[in-house]
Amino acid sequence: MRAAAFTGIGSPEHVEVEPFADPEANPGEAVLEVEACSINHHDLWILRDGFRVEEDQLPYVAGMDVAGTVSAVGDDVESVEPGDRVLLCPNQTCGSCRYCRDGPETHCERFDLYHGGLAEYAAVDADRLIRLPDTVDSVDAAAIPVAYMTAFRMLEEADVGPGDLVFVPGATGGVGVATVQLADVLGARTIGTSTSREKLDRLETLGADYVIESGGPDEIRDAVLEIGRVDVTINHLGGPYTEVGQNVLRRGGRMAICGQTAGPTSTLTMGDLFLNHKRIIGSTMGTQSDLERLVDLVADGRLDPVVDERYSLDDTDQAFADMDDRNALGKLVVEP
Incomplete structure (x- = not known):
């Protein structure tokens, strides 16, 4: 597969499309054919400042807001199946600390966020996928999660x-x-x-x-x-x-x-x-149930996510340049 990766730290010039091995669905995971992934300032901080990414992790594929179609599922996955149109909740939690037990999940002691959506395919936790109604397209869906x-x-x-x-x-x-x-x-x-x-x-x-x-x-x-x-x-x-x-x-x-x-x-x-x-x-992020409510608002026509610009995977560097220059109003979405 192809992915837009950070090959260095500092500027959008370090965003390059490179070949990577196709991901496989491990137990509990699903592989998505990515149709849209929006970028966020969190991604820009990684690119510009190396936020929480070491040099030995390069090339690094960012991207948290992922929408697409399930292409494969691993063992023990029953929540989704190949062909489902889905949106990823990027939250990553331990599932065992007092905050995961009592909620909200954003208080998890090891709370983190998924990265890897700026690619043609992405392996994700299947339990973090939300089915998309037919009335919500992938670009609008990808604009929702983080912001x-x-x-x-x-x-x-x-x-x-x-x-x-x-x-x-x-x-x-x-x-x-x-x-x-x-x-x-x-x-x-x-x-x-x-x-x-x-x-x-x-x-x-x-x-x-x-x-x-x-x-x-x-x-x-x-x-x-x-x-x-x-x-x-x-x-x-x-x-x-x-x-x-x-x-x-x-x-x-x-x-x-x-x-x-x-x-x-x-x-x-x-x-x-x-x-x-x-x-x-x-306050940090929101819960998966928050995201489900937001998808319902879009499906009901009460919320129309603002997408300022759409880019091909090959133009991901320009998407980051536009974000860095503060040229946009709303979300910038890459369509691999």
């Missing part, structure tokens, strides 16, 4: 409901767009920010109620407060946007944090935090 699961779980953890005002700094990336769309499904209102007027115009068509064209934390804070204090901040940026996200919360407001794209450390104002009963919530 939409993450956004969905954050909104759930922050108890977002109808009428709530939700602040989404950096709202035109994958998680940001998903948050705006899902908040709209929940009946909440959103404030989204971006440095691109064009992207903000598109964001409004996706359900954003207020948009702010700025990347400056102080300017964003002032603009949000002019609209009004918010019930919830959904923060996938970290860095200086965490302090802004806290500052604009109403009394009793909540901020869910899932990332550190803008920096690994942040400042919190302690007095404001405890005197105003604000809550900070850490």
Whole structure:
């Protein structure tokens, strides 16, 4: 088979299509003929910074958001069979720790994520596959897992409901767009920010109620407060946007944090935090049942995942270049 592999660390120039051995289905596994795989900033961090990948692991095949058709199954697999159209939940858990027993599975002590979807075929845990309805195509399905699961779980953890005002700094990336769309499904209102007027115009068509064209934390804070204090901040940026996200919360407001794209450390104002009963919530990914609910939303026509661009396997390097240049709004999907 062919796969788009990272042959070095540093830039999209190191993404090359190379031959690999066809995978086989071990007990408990299924082999998918991959029809679509979207890329995420997690993949870009591996490529750019070598995140959790050692040099002796190169060439390395990334890709977590995998949709396709089952081509073979291993022993003891009864949940799927060859010919099934499926979507992979990329969560990998131990199944035995207290968090796997009691839930949610995202708290697993050895929680990890699948990689290997940027290829013509992929061997995966069969129990992590979700059958796709006929009304959900593979490209839309591949746009869902990482970004939409993450956004969905954050909104759930922050108890977002109808009428709530939700602040989404950096709202035109994958998680940001998903948050705006899902908040709209929940009946909440959103404030989204971006440095691109064009992207903000598109964001409004996706359900954003207020948009702010700025990347400056102080300017964003002032603009949000002019609209009004918010019930919830959904923060996938970290860095200086965490302090802004806290500052604009109403009394009793909540901020869910899932990332550190803008920096690994942040400042919190302690007095404001405890005197105003604000809550900070850490959140990673979502559960397999969350993903099943998201697929149902797409099948019912209540959610339309945003795919900005589609690429062939040979153009995977360009997909990463476009992500690195921040040219996209929504998901970038490779179709092997």
